[in-house]
Amino acid sequence: MPEVLITGASSGIGLALARRYLEAGYIVHVCGRSKEKLESVLPESEYIRHWCFDLSDKAAIFDVAERLPPLDGIILNAGGCEYIDDARHFDSALFERIISVNLISVGYCLEAWLGKLAPGAFLVFVSSSASYLPLPRAEAYGASKAGLTYLAKTMDVDLAGSGIQVSVVHPGFVDTPLTQKNDFPMPCQITSEQAAERIFRGVENKQFDIHFPRRFTYLLKFFGWLPHTVWRRLAAKWIKR
Ligand SMILES: NC(=O)c1ccc[n+]([C@@H]2O[C@H](COP(=O)([O-])OP(=O)(O)OC[C@H]3O[C@@H](n4cnc5c(N)ncnc54)[C@H](OP(=O)(O)O)[C@@H]3O)[C@@H](O)[C@H]2O)c1
Numbered sequence: 001m002p003e004v005l006i007t008g009a010s011s012g013i014g015l016a017l018a019r020r021y022l023e024a025g026y027i028v029h030v031c032g033r034s035k036e037k038l039e040s041v042l043p044e045s046e047y048i049r050h051w052c053f054d055l056s057d058k059a060a061i062f063d064v065a066e067r068l069p070p071l072d073g074i075i076l077n078a079g080g081c082e083y084i085d086d087a088r089h090f091d092s093a094l095f096e097r098i099i100s101v102n103l104i105s106v107g108y109c110l111e112a113w114l115g116k117l118a119p120g121a122f123l124v125f126v127s128s129s130a131s132y133l134p135l136p137r138a139e140a141y142g143a144s145k146a147g148l149t150y151l152a153k154t155m156d157v158d159l160a161g162s163g164i165q166v167s168v169v170h171p172g173f174v175d176t177p178l179t180q181k182n183d184f185p186m187p188c189q190i191t192s193e194q195a196a197e198r199i200f201r202g203v204e205n206k207q208f209d210i211h212f213p214r215r216f217t218y219l220l221k222f223f224g225w226l227p228h229t230v231w232r233r234l235a236a237k238w239i240k241r
Helices: 012-023 035-041 058-067 092-116 139-158 192-204 214-225 228-238
Strands: 003-006 027-032 048-052 071-076 117-126 165-171 209-212
Touching: 003 012, 012 027, 012 071, 012 192, 027 035, 035 048, 058 092, 071 092, 092 117, 092 139, 117 139, 117 192, 139 165, 165 192, 192 209, 209 214, 214 228
Parallel strands: 003 027, 003 071, 027 048, 071 117, 117 165, 165 209
Antiparallel strands: none
């Protein structure tokens, strides 16, 4: 049976993806920080393996590599979101937390786990459509995801010919614990099951840039192409608090 590893599989998009890959007949290696949380949503079984560690713990990520079997896919989905509420009093601890979990940890995973992927396997980075353009209060989150998208594109260039298929995912708003904390309107929001289906199909179709819902992501892409000064004026008028 094919085997896939998914980070951040204890809730939201990662959990929905784990369920989708199980349905497709995969053995699913699900990662999260809490054994209890993983057990409550996806009890360990013949088809579900639990891996509990914090992504800031490089040694733990390498320890997982020692015990992992060869994999047919890795989905680097785990992430967090916190906002910089006052840019004039920049919170560097928050900045470090978000860059660390969303970007630096991905480097640890690549170093530790890439050798587990056989030719024909897939490697998926879950970034965000927030990376398309500078959004208010997203100094940390947006920078981490813009960095992740750049990393994914570079890996795609450097892994060309290796037989490993790289994809990067740019979701719009998805209803998960991460967005349930948001205090602003979230247009075109979809469910985590819809997001998982889009990602699953995108990977099956060997799509590099998987983005959804398209009516929202194309709009963000368009604004991202505008000169920065034009976008700054629009953002100040429409969305800056
Ligand atoms: N929801 C959206 O609208 C949206 C939009 C664009 C992109 N995304 C991206 O999609 C990915 C999944 O987000 P989600 O919305 O599904 O959020 P979520 O429901 O909050 O899930 C986040 C997952 O990441 C794991 N995680 C967080 N910090 C971790 C750490 N330090 N070590 C290990 N695991 C950690 C969590 O596991 P535990 O807490 O159990 O450890 C959880 O399983 C993220 O990368 C997010 O940036 C989401």
